[in-house]
Structures are given as structure tokens and as C-alpha cells.
Amino acid sequence: MASRAKATILDIAREAGVSKSTVSLVLQGSGLIRPETAVKVRKAIEDVGYVYNRGAANLRKAHSNVIGMVINDLTNPFFAELAVGMERVFQAAGVVPFIANTAENPVRQQEVLKSMMEQGVAGLIVSPARGTTPGAFRRIEAAGVPVVFAMRRLPESRIPAIAPDNRRGACLATEHLIRKGHRRLAFFGGSSDLVVYQERLGGFLEACEAFAIPVADRTIVEGETSRKGGMACLETALAMPDPPTAALCFNDAVAFGVILALRKRGLEAGADFAVVGFDDVAEAEHYSPALTSVAVDTAGLGERAAHVMLKMIQSRTTRAEDHIGAVSLVVRESSGPNRNSQVGDAA
Amino acid sequence: MASRAKATILDIAREAGVSKSTVSLVLQGSGLIRPETAVKVRKAIEDVGYVYNRGAANLRKAHSNVIGMVINDLTNPFFAELAVGMERVFQAAGVVPFIANTAENPVRQQEVLKSMMEQGVAGLIVSPARGTTPGAFRRIEAAGVPVVFAMRRLPESRIPAIAPDNRRGACLATEHLIRKGHRRLAFFGGSSDLVVYQERLGGFLEACEAFAIPVADRTIVEGETSRKGGMACLETALAMPDPPTAALCFNDAVAFGVILALRKRGLEAGADFAVVGFDDVAEAEHYSPALTSVAVDTAGLGERAAHVMLKMIQSRTTRAEDHIGAVSLVVRESSGPNRNSQVGDAA
DNA sequence: TTGATTTATTGGAACGTTCCATTTATAGGA
DNA sequence: TCCTATAAATGGAACGTTCCAATAAATCAA
Structure with missing residues (x-):
């Protein structure tokens, strides 16, 4: 059932009777290709069960399409909501967010960040683990990969942060x-x-x-x-x-x-x-x-963080402004009725 | 600050005065290298701020070290707990799990699965979205990439599932x-x-x-x-x-x-x-x-799913047995006191 | 000393893509 | 008809690694 050697664009080229360059162009949706040729190629792709190899492509291309989200506590529904907001924006931009959990552990966080860098992420959105040292992101910054902090910021750091007021x-x-x-x-x-x-x-x-x-x-x-x-x-x-x-x-x-x-x-x-x-x-x-x-x-902050990240990637910068999200008090039952009138609620 | 062209293994080789092959060997922790040479190389790696390019490596290597976890609803703390259990096992095995959320949407799920395949994941652990069609995993199976279902299974499918009883x-x-x-x-x-x-x-x-x-x-x-x-x-x-x-x-x-x-x-x-x-x-x-x-x-099921996955990868198979996890009733207050004694609780 | 063996190191080909510079085919203008 | 302009398709080099086969250096036995 499983075809052993996985198909490459050369196999498709042979199957469709064109050159590998043509297949590559079709894959990228180039307008230079005659529509009938594109159809022929796409059929071949389908027939051989071809899987695009993004690793190989990234070897040549400037930037990848994956963004890393590094979150300190996935079991807190708050962060899951944040992730959901980001995903909406990234999906529309054709970017895939990969999430990893650090469980509030700085050592684990370093491993995760290293892994993501090795995968060649285009950017990182991080809610830093408690106890993260200021130098933890130095190498990443030096490599020119944009980083945005979400919800939390680090004491002394020039990395832009998106957080509520x-x-x-x-x-x-x-x-x-x-x-x-x-x-x-x-x-x-x-x-x-x-x-x-x-x-x-x-x-x-x-x-x-x-x-x-x-x-x-x-x-x-x-x-x-x-x-x-x-x-x-x-x-x-x-x-x-x-x-x-x-x-x-x-x-x-x-x-x-x-x-x-x-x-x-x-x-x-x-x-x-x-x-x-x-x-x-x-x-x-x-x-x-x-x-x-x-x-x-929360979801709004996630969206904003994602937008800032996309802009940073586009303009090849590692700097951006902080964003402070608006907040509002939602009054429900737990704060109780008025107690007495020692303090008026004028204004 | 940001060094423009990113360093490669060749830059390190030059810096350390050895060949690229030697650097590669050091990177893989080979015992063939003289300790002093290894130290010299590692210093060069540190000095130039080198980032390993896993994409390039995977071009040659048989298997990657990333596993995809595709989850239908990350805002449900239940799935976050599952993820935590898996991470423990994978971390010990030197494998990095990347999580993606499908928000219970089969279309989104297809996109996410495609993306993960393109990244060259070694395996996939999936809690399928509601309404997943039986054919959704055909191409993945054909490519020989192991898949394990967690918590949910599909009506007719030979993919192994890990679920509670x-x-x-x-x-x-x-x-x-x-x-x-x-x-x-x-x-x-x-x-x-x-x-x-x-x-x-x-x-x-x-x-x-x-x-x-x-x-x-x-x-x-x-x-x-x-x-x-x-x-x-x-x-x-x-x-x-x-x-x-x-x-x-x-x-x-x-x-x-x-x-x-x-x-x-x-x-x-x-x-x-x-x-x-x-x-x-x-x-x-x-x-x-x-x-x-x-x-x-939950965490135990996550661990088990991770173990099954590792075994499948190791033995290059796409088949495994289902696992049914033990369950137990935890009696607390919400089920109330005994009502009357129409039914005895002997045995 | 010499050859055989072991230990360290090395060059080169290959992996699957992109992209540039070309080539080939097609159409248009005189 | 020939030349030029445009459209479509192509070959080859490059990307950063791994791994094999080969070399160089060190050690050993005689």
C-alpha cells in the first residue's frame, strides 16, 4: 500500500511529460504556465500522491511559512483562547502556527525555542515562562528572527510586547x-x-x-x-x-x-x-x-500579536512598538450590591 | 547586531580549522572525534551563533524528530492535559511535538495535516474533528507516516486508537x-x-x-x-x-x-x-x-499514545493495536446520598 | 624498519527544491 | 517572407546538511 520511495517533483515531471522547473512553477501558482499544462501537472501530482517537501524548499527560499507559538501553560484556558485568536489571523495569511508548551519551565522553554529555530520558523510569539533570564532570547535576536511577547513581558528587554492594560x-x-x-x-x-x-x-x-x-x-x-x-x-x-x-x-x-x-x-x-x-x-x-x-x-490580543508579527516579518525588522490592549470591567454578582453610601458614586 | 548571512557548517569548519564533515560528526555527538577537536568545534559554534538547519539535514536523513499533534479543541482543558502527558514521553525520546488546533473543523484539519506532512513529521497523533471523512487519512497512510488516534476514533478505519473504556x-x-x-x-x-x-x-x-x-x-x-x-x-x-x-x-x-x-x-x-x-x-x-x-x-492515555507512536516509528510500521484505558468512578457530592433502599448495594 | 591495524579526519556526491539565464514555440508587424 | 516581441518551458547551479569511501596519522607487532 505504502509506496516506498516518496515522489519528488522529478517524478511528477516525468509523469506529466514536462520539466521539473515547470512543476515547481505550477506548485507556486505562477501565471507563466499555460492553463492546460497546469492541469496536466496537477493531475500527475494527485496520481502519484506527491507530498511537497518544505524543508528542501526552505533551503532556497528566504523565509518559511511557519511561526512558533511558545506558551507557558496550555492547561490555562486563557492561553488557549489567545492561541485561537492568533490562528485566525495566521490562517488568513497562509502561515501555519505550531504551538509548543513550556509548562512554566525555563529549561524546557530553551529546548523548545532551539527546536523551533532549527525548524526555521519565520517568527516566534512567546508567553515567557516564569523565571526566564534576560539573555534567553539574545541568540534568537542575533539571528534576526522576530520575537513578540504576548501577555507577559520581561523586565529588561527590547522585544515588543502585546499585553492588556x-x-x-x-x-x-x-x-x-x-x-x-x-x-x-x-x-x-x-x-x-x-x-x-x-x-x-x-x-x-x-x-x-x-x-x-x-x-x-x-x-x-x-x-x-x-x-x-x-x-x-x-x-x-x-x-x-x-x-x-x-x-x-x-x-x-x-x-x-x-x-x-x-x-x-x-x-x-x-x-x-x-x-x-x-x-x-x-x-x-x-x-x-x-x-x-x-x-x-484575549482573542483580540492574540489577533493583534499575530498582526504585529506578520508586519515584522514583512518588513524584515526585529523591532516593533508595544501594544497595550484596552480593558473593561464586567460587573456581575460576585462583587455584590452597594454596601452603604460612605462614598458616593458621582462621576 | 543581527549578522546577515546565517552561519553554516562550513563557516564553523573554517573558524575551527577542520572540515565540514568533522563539524557534522561533532553535531551528532559521534565518538569518532578526538575530544579536543570536539571542544574546538563547539567553541566555534558558540562564537558564530550557529543555528542547526534541520530542514537541510532531513533532506539526507531518513527521519525527522518532530511529531505532529492535531487536536480538535484546545480550549477544552481535557485535551491540554492529554498534550501534557504526551510531551513528557516525547521529550525523553528527544522528539519535539508540535501542536496544532483544528477547532473541530474538518477543513481546517485537512490544512493542518497537509502542513505537517510538508514539514516532514515522523508521525501524527490526532484527535479527529467531528465530521472527519473516512478518506481524510488515506494519503497520509499511503505515504507511510504513522498515525494514532487519541480519545476519538473514526467509524471505519484501521488506524490504531488510544481511548478510555x-x-x-x-x-x-x-x-x-x-x-x-x-x-x-x-x-x-x-x-x-x-x-x-x-x-x-x-x-x-x-x-x-x-x-x-x-x-x-x-x-x-x-x-x-x-x-x-x-x-x-x-x-x-x-x-x-x-x-x-x-x-x-x-x-x-x-x-x-x-x-x-x-x-x-x-x-x-x-x-x-x-x-x-x-x-x-x-x-x-x-x-x-x-x-x-x-x-x-488523561495524562496516562497521552503517555500511552506517545509510546505507541514511538514504537511505530521505530519499527517502520503503520499498524498497531488499539489501547483501551482503564476507567474508575470517582464518587463526590454531586451524585448525592442514597435515595432509599429499593435496591440494595450488596456485592 | 616495514607493513598491518586502528583511530581521526576529509572530500564529494546526494537529498528535493527554487530561480536565473536560456532556449524554444507562438504570434505579430512589415 | 523574415525579424522582433512575447509567451512558455527548460537545464543547471545553489541551498546546508549527511554519509560513504578514501586518506592521513598514530599505534602496534614483527
Whole structure:
């Protein structure tokens, strides 16, 4: 059944009675070929079950048609949504994205990046693993392969990043809680080695300043960015002398954890304690209670990252501007009704 | 910064004062090279920032080191877990898995498969999109590239499949509900164009037969395999004259939807209506109420699929046996306490 | 010393494509 | 009719590797 030696364009040329150059031209859809000849060649291609060898072609051609997407945690639906947005754009451009998972492991990340470079990718879209060293992309940059960071950025790096306006999102969410009447606020989850964390925490603190929340009434609990981490954060906070009455969470996973931990204690998110998440994953809307969250337009960011990448490839540059995606607060049940009217919601 | 013309093996040879063949040997870790020479060459490689060109190498070598994973829905955490299991095995074997998403679209799937073939993958692990035609893999088989189906199989196809024991899992879960005292049972979600659906529904019916549940007391509602689909199924079922008191769901997403729909009606899963899911995704344990579900050892299936693939590649065959993974019922809160003692739970 | 053996290294052909410079066929203009 | 312009098709070199057969250098046995 399986024809042993795989067919090449020379086999097709023989089959169709033309030269290999003609076959190559047909393969590339050149207009120089007489239509009848093209038909004849295409039939031969079909007959021999020919498979185009892109590796051989890339040996001659300037650039390949594959782009690598290197993602730090594929099990987080958030990144899957990002990937889906990118794929839409790339597909239309005739580019194939290959995805690889680094599982938040910098060593694994280096292996994956090396592999992708060896395959001759035209560009790389990366959501860097936690703990990525600043030098990790030096060789790739030196090779002239464009890199775009998505969602996360590295502390000191000239690589363009596409990310949501974390600071503003956190600020909006915190204001929302303050306007609801909360005066003792918490920020739950994440850790300071992530730039994203610093941005989101920064927005939280900015809003606290603006509304003159005393430092003593701000509770910051670092923790894993998962359900489990969220549960732990709540326990820690409620064990304090003057516990907070509301929390902005690093992301939705943490927020879900907080809601579960509240329920375990017989408390209800929204009624007894206000909870706001970040990212607005698909699940937020269907949770119980529905989660108030900062929407970041994940798929849109993916599309934008893809567009920036295509432009970089086209203009043969390794530089581009950062893009900050707009954010919006989606108010649902988990942040509860107004608490009292200590703070008016004028303006 | 970016050195224009990329370095080749010849540049390294010149730099190190050896021949290109020697460099090639070093690259492959051959023991024929004198250690000092190898060191000298490796230094040159580092100095010029050389990137290995796998495309060129594959032109000569029999087989490449990349394997394609084609997945029908990356946003389902279930498939991400599967991917993680495979990656563990492939990494150890020095093989790089590239993942692509088909978003349950057979046309997109064909494009992705074509692309992967063109890249010269050594093998393909596929969770076929719904509506895949039986001929979709003919050319790939003819080319002698091994294919393994994961989780799903195609109606008539000799391609080996790695999947959980769906029938037995559904049977176990249904028995569990019957032993709890339920007599009017439902099967929610999925549709009959999927082999998996037929297997799971088959297990449900088998248990119904075994315990002599009359046909009139079995409710089967097809629907989307998502939260939304689950919500719709429950509404449909409760609107019936003699509604069921328990449901086995096609998968966990459907089950979560059923739980949400119950809550919307003021009912509680477990107490008022028993719900059992399928797949036991990570979230099941942390849901509220915690979801009783059929555990399929997703990561384990991924590992097994990867092993089968490696063996096929090694023995140059395109045939292998199917693997049916063991399943087990994880009982949590959503299936509720015993209802009454119409059916004893002896044995 | 010499030849035989082992150890390291090397040149060249091949892999399947693209692309340039040519060649060949076709049509148009006088 | 011949020449020119255009259209269509072609051969050959190049891309960066691997691998075979061959060479060169080092070691050994006599």
C-alpha cells in the first residue's frame, strides 16, 4: 500500500511529460504556465500522491511559512483562547502556527525555542515562562528572527510586547469596590517576580491612594495563581485582626478559589465578601455566583500579536512598538450590591 | 547586531580549522572525534551563533524528530492535559511535538495535516474533528507516516486508537446511580455522529438493561458538549411529564452546565437531582458541589499514545493495536446520598 | 624498519527544491 | 517572407546538511 520511495517533483515531471522547473512553477501558482499544462501537472501530482517537501524548499527560499507559538501553560484556558485568536489571523495569511508548551519551565522553554529555530520558523510569539533570564532570547535576536511577547513581558528587554492594560484594569476594579462602600481591601495571589503582578498590584495601590485608603487597610497576600492559591489567600486574610471585606484577585483562577473557600466557611461571595477577578475567562460568566472580572479581550490580543508579527516579518525588522490592549470591567454578582453610601458614586 | 548571512557548517569548519564533515560528526555527538577537536568545534559554534538547519539535514536523513499533534479543541482543558502527558514521553525520546488546533473543523484539519506532512513529521497523533471523512487519512497512510488516534476514533478505519473504556465507564456510573435508588435516569449531551457518544450511551443502556430499568424511564437528550449544552438538556428533561431524578452526562462540561441550570431553578445537585460527569477534569474536584465523575487518566492515555507512536516509528510500521484505558468512578457530592433502599448495594 | 591495524579526519556526491539565464514555440508587424 | 516581441518551458547551479569511501596519522607487532 505504502509506496516506498516518496515522489519528488522529478517524478511528477516525468509523469506529466514536462520539466521539473515547470512543476515547481505550477506548485507556486505562477501565471507563466499555460492553463492546460497546469492541469496536466496537477493531475500527475494527485496520481502519484506527491507530498511537497518544505524543508528542501526552505533551503532556497528566504523565509518559511511557519511561526512558533511558545506558551507557558496550555492547561490555562486563557492561553488557549489567545492561541485561537492568533490562528485566525495566521490562517488568513497562509502561515501555519505550531504551538509548543513550556509548562512554566525555563529549561524546557530553551529546548523548545532551539527546536523551533532549527525548524526555521519565520517568527516566534512567546508567553515567557516564569523565571526566564534576560539573555534567553539574545541568540534568537542575533539571528534576526522576530520575537513578540504576548501577555507577559520581561523586565529588561527590547522585544515588543502585546499585553492588556493591567494597571488600568486593576485600578478600575479597585475603584469599583471602593464605590461599593468597601474600605478594607485585599489583593490576592501572584508573586512579585512577574511584571504582570507588579502592574496589577500597582493599579490596585493607585486606586487606594486616589481614594485615600490608609495603608493599614490594604492587605496584600501573595500566592499561587490557581484555585488552590486563591483558597489559601482567603484563609490567610480572614485570620487577620481586621480582615478585608473585598478582594481584587490576580486572575480568575484565584478568584474562583476565593469563592470556593468562602462557601466552605458558609459565606457567599457577593453577599458576605466582594470578589473581583482578572482576565474574564469564559467560565466567569457561568460561575455561581457569576464573577465580576476585568475583561482583557484575549482573542483580540492574540489577533493583534499575530498582526504585529506578520508586519515584522514583512518588513524584515526585529523591532516593533508595544501594544497595550484596552480593558473593561464586567460587573456581575460576585462583587455584590452597594454596601452603604460612605462614598458616593458621582462621576 | 543581527549578522546577515546565517552561519553554516562550513563557516564553523573554517573558524575551527577542520572540515565540514568533522563539524557534522561533532553535531551528532559521534565518538569518532578526538575530544579536543570536539571542544574546538563547539567553541566555534558558540562564537558564530550557529543555528542547526534541520530542514537541510532531513533532506539526507531518513527521519525527522518532530511529531505532529492535531487536536480538535484546545480550549477544552481535557485535551491540554492529554498534550501534557504526551510531551513528557516525547521529550525523553528527544522528539519535539508540535501542536496544532483544528477547532473541530474538518477543513481546517485537512490544512493542518497537509502542513505537517510538508514539514516532514515522523508521525501524527490526532484527535479527529467531528465530521472527519473516512478518506481524510488515506494519503497520509499511503505515504507511510504513522498515525494514532487519541480519545476519538473514526467509524471505519484501521488506524490504531488510544481511548478510555467509555462503555465500562458509563456502565459503572449508571450502576452507581441505580444503586443510590434512582429509577428514572437520563443521559445528557453529545450526539450520535461521535463514536465516543455511541460507546458511552451504550454503557448507560447496558446498565439500564442489567437492572431492568423500563425503556419509558430512560431519557436521552442530545446536545452540545459544553456548559451551555448541559443547561439546555436539563431544561428539556425537566419539562417532561415524568422527569428523571438523575443524569449521566456525556462529559464534565455538560455536567457543570446541568449543575448551574439546577441552581438557577433553586435546586441543588446532589440533594435534589443526582449528576455524574465523564472525564474527571481537574476542576471536577473543586466544583461546588464537587462533581462525581468517571476518571479516565488523561495524562496516562497521552503517555500511552506517545509510546505507541514511538514504537511505530521505530519499527517502520503503520499498524498497531488499539489501547483501551482503564476507567474508575470517582464518587463526590454531586451524585448525592442514597435515595432509599429499593435496591440494595450488596456485592 | 616495514607493513598491518586502528583511530581521526576529509572530500564529494546526494537529498528535493527554487530561480536565473536560456532556449524554444507562438504570434505579430512589415 | 523574415525579424522582433512575447509567451512558455527548460537545464543547471545553489541551498546546508549527511554519509560513504578514501586518506592521513598514530599505534602496534614483527
